[in-house]
Amino acid sequence: MKDKVTIAGALIFAILTSAFVSYARAQTVLIEAEGFENHGGWVVDQQFMDQMGSPFLLAHGLGRPVEDAATTMTLPTVGKYRVWVRTRDWVAPWKAPGAPGKFQLLVNGVPLATVFGTEGAAWHWQDGGTIRVAGSPITLALHDLTGFEGRCDAIVFSADDFTPPNDIEQIKAFRRKLIGLPGEPQDAGNFELVVVGGGMAGTCTAISAARLGLQVALIQNRPVLGGNNSSEVRVHLNGQINLPPYPALGDVVKELDTGLRGNAQPAGNYDDQKKLRVVRAEKNLRLFLNMHAFEVEKVGDRIGAVIARNIENGTELRFAAPLFADCTGDGNLGHLAGADYRMGREGRGQTGESLAPEKS
Structure with a gap:
């Protein structure tokens, strides 16, 4: 009898846990930056989709801050949310100072305390802290601070302790599930x-x-x-x-x-x-x-x-x-398609061209 109670209890716990996980994910909202209703002065950059999994919005202002990108969104409930922004400090691979791609995220016109694009050489979810949402829908805006190539891929609002994945394959599955994309093209x-x-x-x-x-x-x-x-x-x-x-x-x-x-x-x-x-x-x-x-x-x-x-x-x-x-x-x-390729200039012996370099 004790074993049956234990099994029943474990089953109930599993069902409740499963329901909680589904509910928790239902409290997680993903907003793709390239899907903003108004891109403002930001432009969609797709050049690195194969490397980082998605197009993103780029603040290409040649040193002059670009106009805000803006959109509206609906959250499932009012209350407290943790905000994550997928971005990077694009000069960090060279250990260059200054983080020139800085930008802010404005929620209902109010900037979050975090300045984004200031850390991390690789694409990652930068923690924007928590906010309290009193009503929905809300407005979001990407506010460029420099005009020097700020990058925003996506934004996540999560009502629990969920942290978005950084692994590229996990991100693909995460996106597909939350956006509701079909499994096949x-x-x-x-x-x-x-x-x-x-x-x-x-x-x-x-x-x-x-x-x-x-x-x-x-x-x-x-x-x-x-x-x-x-x-x-x-x-x-x-x-x-x-x-x-x-x-x-x-x-x-x-x-x-x-x-x-x-x-x-x-x-x-x-x-x-x-x-x-x-x-x-x-x-x-x-x-x-x-x-x-x-x-x-x-x-x-x-x-x-x-x-x-x-x-x-x-x-x-x-x-x-x-x-x-x-x-x-x-x-x-x-x-x-897996075709053979090579990079660089061919040598004279490979092409027979008189103007080719002697060595490749």
Whole structure:
């Protein structure tokens, strides 16, 4: 009888503990910075998603504090919450003083006592202390203090002693659960060619293939096309095109070119909208902006599908096709597929080029 009571008691304790854990997690709220309703002067940076698990908001003000990013959110209950902000001191790897990426988190217009971006070389959850919330919804704002690349990935409000995980795989599971993302990516559609990367190379590739009759998907992890020739980077188009033996090579480039020269000029010189208009006019071409390709599925030694994640809301799409073009700036798709690569300049003996260095 005693054993039965003990077993029953243990079972009741397990059920209560399980309920408490579920309830405790229900009292934990995750806010992705890139999902803020108003980014203000902060920009979404997706360059390090593969290393740290997420895009983040960046205060790129060239030394002038940028306008606040702001959003509203609803907490499950009123009361006390501990606040965590995922950030880093981006100059800490070089032991540089000053923490130039400092920023504050404002809750209902009141800054927390903690100044963020002041510690830790690696991405981590910086403790923002506890606050008492009297009502909901509340407003949040990221207030840049320097204009020198402050970084905010996400914010957590927790009503218990929960500390968010720092392990990259645990963070992925944590995010997926709290945001409610589906376990599998959605099907993006049927394509004959998937082009990854919407710089000038990828944009021209996608347009040319679509005009040849292929059903094309163009995946770009920024809100604009053009890469270096966009208003985000501002490098003008230049180069030798329409030359023999391929006199038509360059026609698409000319369609997209504004004819204006000079780097670091006003945004209008690079005419992001013109590129978008040309691409969207192609009936065989579907454009997927703000989508970052982060995973490949292989069939034997060939790529069978690419998985891409939206850099603002985290939704994932699966792109299957018989052909893929890696037009990313750094050969990301090839790397994900396990292709051989090398870094640095080849030696003269490897290429036979007279102008190559003698040694690689």
